[in-house]
Amino acid sequence: MKILVAVKRVIDYNVKVRVKADHSDVDLTNVKMAINPFCEIAVEEAVRLKEKGVATEIVAVSLGTKESQEQIRTALALGADRGILVETDEKLGSLSVAKLLKAIVDEEKPDLVILGKQAIDSDNNQTGQMLAALSGLSQGTFASELTVEDGKASVTREVDGGLQTVSLSLPAIVTTDLRLNEPRYASLPNIMKAKRKPLDTKTPADLGVEVASSLTTLKVEPPAERSAGIKVGSVDELIEKLKTEAKVI
Amino acid sequence: MAILVVAEHDNAALGAATLNTVAAARQIGDDVHLLVVGSGCGSVAEASAAVEGVSKVLVADNAAYGHQLAENVSLLVAELGKGYSHILTSASTSGKNYLPRVAALLDVDQISDIIRVDSADTFARPIYAGNAIATVQSSAPVKVITVRSTGFDPVAATGGSAVVEQLDSAHDAGISSFVSEEMAQSDRPELGGAEIVVSGGRGMGNGENFEILYKLADKLGAAVGASRAAVDAGFVPNDMQVGQTGKIVAPNLYVAVGISGAIQHLAGMKDSKVIVAINKDEEAPIFQVADYGLVADLFEAVPELEGKL
Numbered sequence: 046m047k048i049l050v051a052v053k054r055v056i057d058y059n060v061k062v063r064v065k066a067d068h069s070d071v072d073l074t075n076v077k078m079a080i081n082p083f084c085e086i087a088v089e090e091a092v093r094l095k096e097k098g099v100a101t102e103i104v105a106v107s108l109g110t111k112e113s114q115e116q117i118r119t120a121l122a123l124g125a126d127r128g129i130l131v132e133t134d135e136k137l138g139s140l141s142v143a144k145l146l147k148a149i150v151d152e153e154k155p156d157l158v159i160l161g162k163q164a165i166d167s168d169n170n171q172t173g174q175m176l177a178a179l180s181g182l183s184q185g186t187f188a189s190e191l192t193v194e195d196g197k198a199s200v201t202r203e204v205d206g207g208l209q210t211v212s213l214s215l216p217a218i219v220t221t222d223l224r225l226n227e228p229r230y231a232s233l234p235n236i237m238k239a240k241r242k243p244l245d246t247k248t249p250a251d252l253g254v255e256v257a258s259s260l261t262t263l264k265v266e267p268p269a270e271r272s273a274g275i276k277v278g279s280v281d282e283l284i285e286k287l288k289t290e291a292k293v294i
Numbered sequence: 295m296a297i298l299v300v301a302e303h304d305n306a307a308l309g310a311a312t313l314n315t316v317a318a319a320r321q322i323g324d325d326v327h328l329l330v331v332g333s334g335c336g337s338v339a340e341a342s343a344a345v346e347g348v349s350k351v352l353v354a355d356n357a358a359y360g361h362q363l364a365e366n367v368s369l370l371v372a373e374l375g376k377g378y379s380h381i382l383t384s385a386s387t388s389g390k391n392y393l394p395r396v397a398a399l400l401d402v403d404q405i406s407d408i409i410r411v412d413s414a415d416t417f418a419r420p421i422y423a424g425n426a427i428a429t430v431q432s433s434a435p436v437k438v439i440t441v442r443s444t445g446f447d448p449v450a451a452t453g454g455s456a457v458v459e460q461l462d463s464a465h466d467a468g469i470s471s472f473v474s475e476e477m478a479q480s481d482r483p484e485l486g487g488a489e490i491v492v493s494g495g496r497g498m499g500n501g502e503n504f505e506i507l508y509k510l511a512d513k514l515g516a517a518v519g520a521s522r523a524a525v526d527a528g529f530v531p532n533d534m535q536v537g538q539t540g541k542i543v544a545p546n547l548y549v550a551v552g553i554s555g556a557i558q559h560l561a562g563m564k565d566s567k568v569i570v571a572i573n574k575d576e577e578a579p580i581f582q583v584a585d586y587g588l589v590a591d592l593f594e595a596v597p598e599l600e601g602k603l
Contacts, residue, residue, distance in 0.1 A: 056422070061425075062422040062423075062425040062426060064426050071421070071422060071425075071426050138403050139394070139403065139404065140397065140398065140401075140402070140403045140404075143398060165422070165423060166421065166422055167421055168406065168407065168420065168421050168422070168423065168538075169404070169406050170390050170394070170406055171394035171397070171404050171406060172394075173394075174364065174390075174391065174392070174393075174394035174395045174398070175394045175395065175397065175398035175404075176398075177364075177365075177395060178368060178394070178395035178396075178398035178399050179398050181467075181469075182469065183365055183467075183469040183470040184364055184365065184391075184395075184470070185470075186364070186387075186390070186391050187387060187390075187391075189532075199473065202387075203387070203532055203533075204387040204388070204475075205386050205387045205388070205486070205533065205541075206477045206478060206484075206533055207475060207476050207477035207478050207531075207533055208475065208476045209361075209472070209474075209475040210472075210473040210474045210475065211363070211470055211471065211472055211473055212470065212471045212472075212473050213469065213470050214469045214470065222539075223539055224532060258403055259402060259403050259432055259433045259434040260403045260405065260430050260431070260432050260433075260434075261430070261431045261432075261433075262428050262429070262430055262431075263416065263429045263430065263431055264428070264429045265421070265426050265427070265428045265429075266426065266427050266429075267425075267426060267427070268420070268424055268425065268426070268427050268564075271564055271569075271582075271583045273581060273582045273583065273584065273587075274569075274584055274585035274586055274587065275585075275586060275587070276576075276581070276586075276587045276588070276589060277586050277587065277588050279588075280588070280590075280595055280598045280599050280602060281602065283570065283586055283588050283599065284599070284602055284603065286586055287547070287568070287570070287586070291547070291568045291585065291586070293490070293546050293547040293567070293568050294490075294514065294547065294603070
């Protein structure tokens with residue numbers, strides 16, 4: 046069984062995000078970049094399926110600038126077998142990414158595609174579902190448990206109010222939630238080995254996909270700041286304030 | 295052209311978030327249709343017809359839609375949606391599941407999680423875990439949008455008298471099936487719609503200690519939430535999580551107990567009207583957003599608070 050995993054290059058989740066002074070975007074100059082945490086969980090899940098003997102090959106795909114190679118190398122160091130970079134300097138929306146991934150899916154014919162449920166930059170939570178729709182495939186989003194047997198994927202999903210389990214015909218699209226697994230750290234020998242694993246580069250034109258978006262970002266602003274209130278000295282004072290000042294109880 | 299809102303429901307009751315989504319739709323235009331997709335969902339259709347500001351209710355009641363599988367629901371919504379200027383639903387795990395499929399089937403970009411309507415084509419939405427707010431303009435022929443409930447005050451659940459139209463369309467993609475679900479049972483209000491929320495963090499120490507929060511919550515008629523740290527530590531189940539990766543809440547009163555105030559948690563509750571923080575660490579970042587901070591041992595303060603209310 047072949048698994049395709051998608052990985053996105055994003056701002057490292059530990060970095061404090063700052064909006065540019067001209068409000069055109071978030072400032073990403075000289076900011077540490079990393080693999081999107083949800084994508085890392087996707088890679089880990091694929092590697093675990095390979096270790097269990099369920100999967101035989103893992104292909105890691107990234108879409109974006111040349112620098113996204115670094116995130117593919119990270120995936121290769123974690124256990125993916127080969128990489129594909131769809132290189133473009135265009136800023137890609139979720140629909141364009143889904144179209145490019147569909148073209149890769151058509152070429153590679155994986156049995157399972159695992160993606161993060163959302164990227165921590167755009168917070169869209171769209172790409173996996175869009176890829177599933179464009180490819181006419183089933184989907185198991187926000188997965189906290191995944192098992193594959195007898196040509197079906199069983200996915201337990203984190204939904205409002207609890208958990209839901211669905212059974213999907215393969216090929217299927219799965220998107221990861223936080224508790225699916227805890228990704229391992231890449232060991233130094235594996236990081237060295239990853240440098241020699243194959244990595245193909247394609248362009249959107251090679252895949253016959255026109256990259257366009259109907260969305261224009263007019264401005265990006267910092268959120269309204271909430272100012273600190275007061276410290277109360279006792280439970281009695283707290284109750285008093287909530288009753289007479291805030292009037293919420 | 296009219297605006298289509300897809301109702302949030304469990305086949306028995308109309309989800310409260312639908313009222314916020316209708317409110318967002320009403321800021322875009324006047325003619326709002328509400329679509330109920332489910333199975334045995336007659337009572338939801340009835341409740342939908344009474345929602346303020348809805349002119350028509352469309353009901354697709356079919357076994358294929360019973361568990362609202364994205365593969366099936368998206369086919370129906372995309373088919374109907376072509377005739378509308380906008381398709382909106384709440385940014386719940388259900389809406390997030392099927393709506394991007396609808397957008398892809400219609401070959402348009404989706405705008406996720408809007409918190410403000412500037413005009414019929416311009417919307418504001420949080421990005422980078424709420425650390426920035428983007429204003430986005432769409433030129434798509436159909437604008438496909440999920441709505442963050444906390445951004446819009448709900449319309450009234452009653453007072454409307456929309457016409458109800460039954461659809462006989464049944465789409466079954468046949469590629470997925472429902473197996474089971476485990477829903478948390480609780481008599482307390484639902485986290486997303488509660489007027490008061492009491493949340494516990496890592497400072498609670500363990501799951502048993504949440505009992506003092508349940509007691510306080512029952513005194514206040516509040517829902518109980520938790521920080522991601524408390525969920526990851528296994529104190530409480532994931533559906534109690536408030537934060538960027540959990541529920542986004544904006545109650546009248548939010549009481550954060552033993553929560554340090556990580557950015558990821560603040561993103562889920564900082565739009566609450568009044569925030570109370572109880573923490574023994576006076577340097578905890580939660581105090582920077584709290585209206586009322588109490589530096590105290592929670593195991594003494596919470597029972598005292600509960601006793602005196």
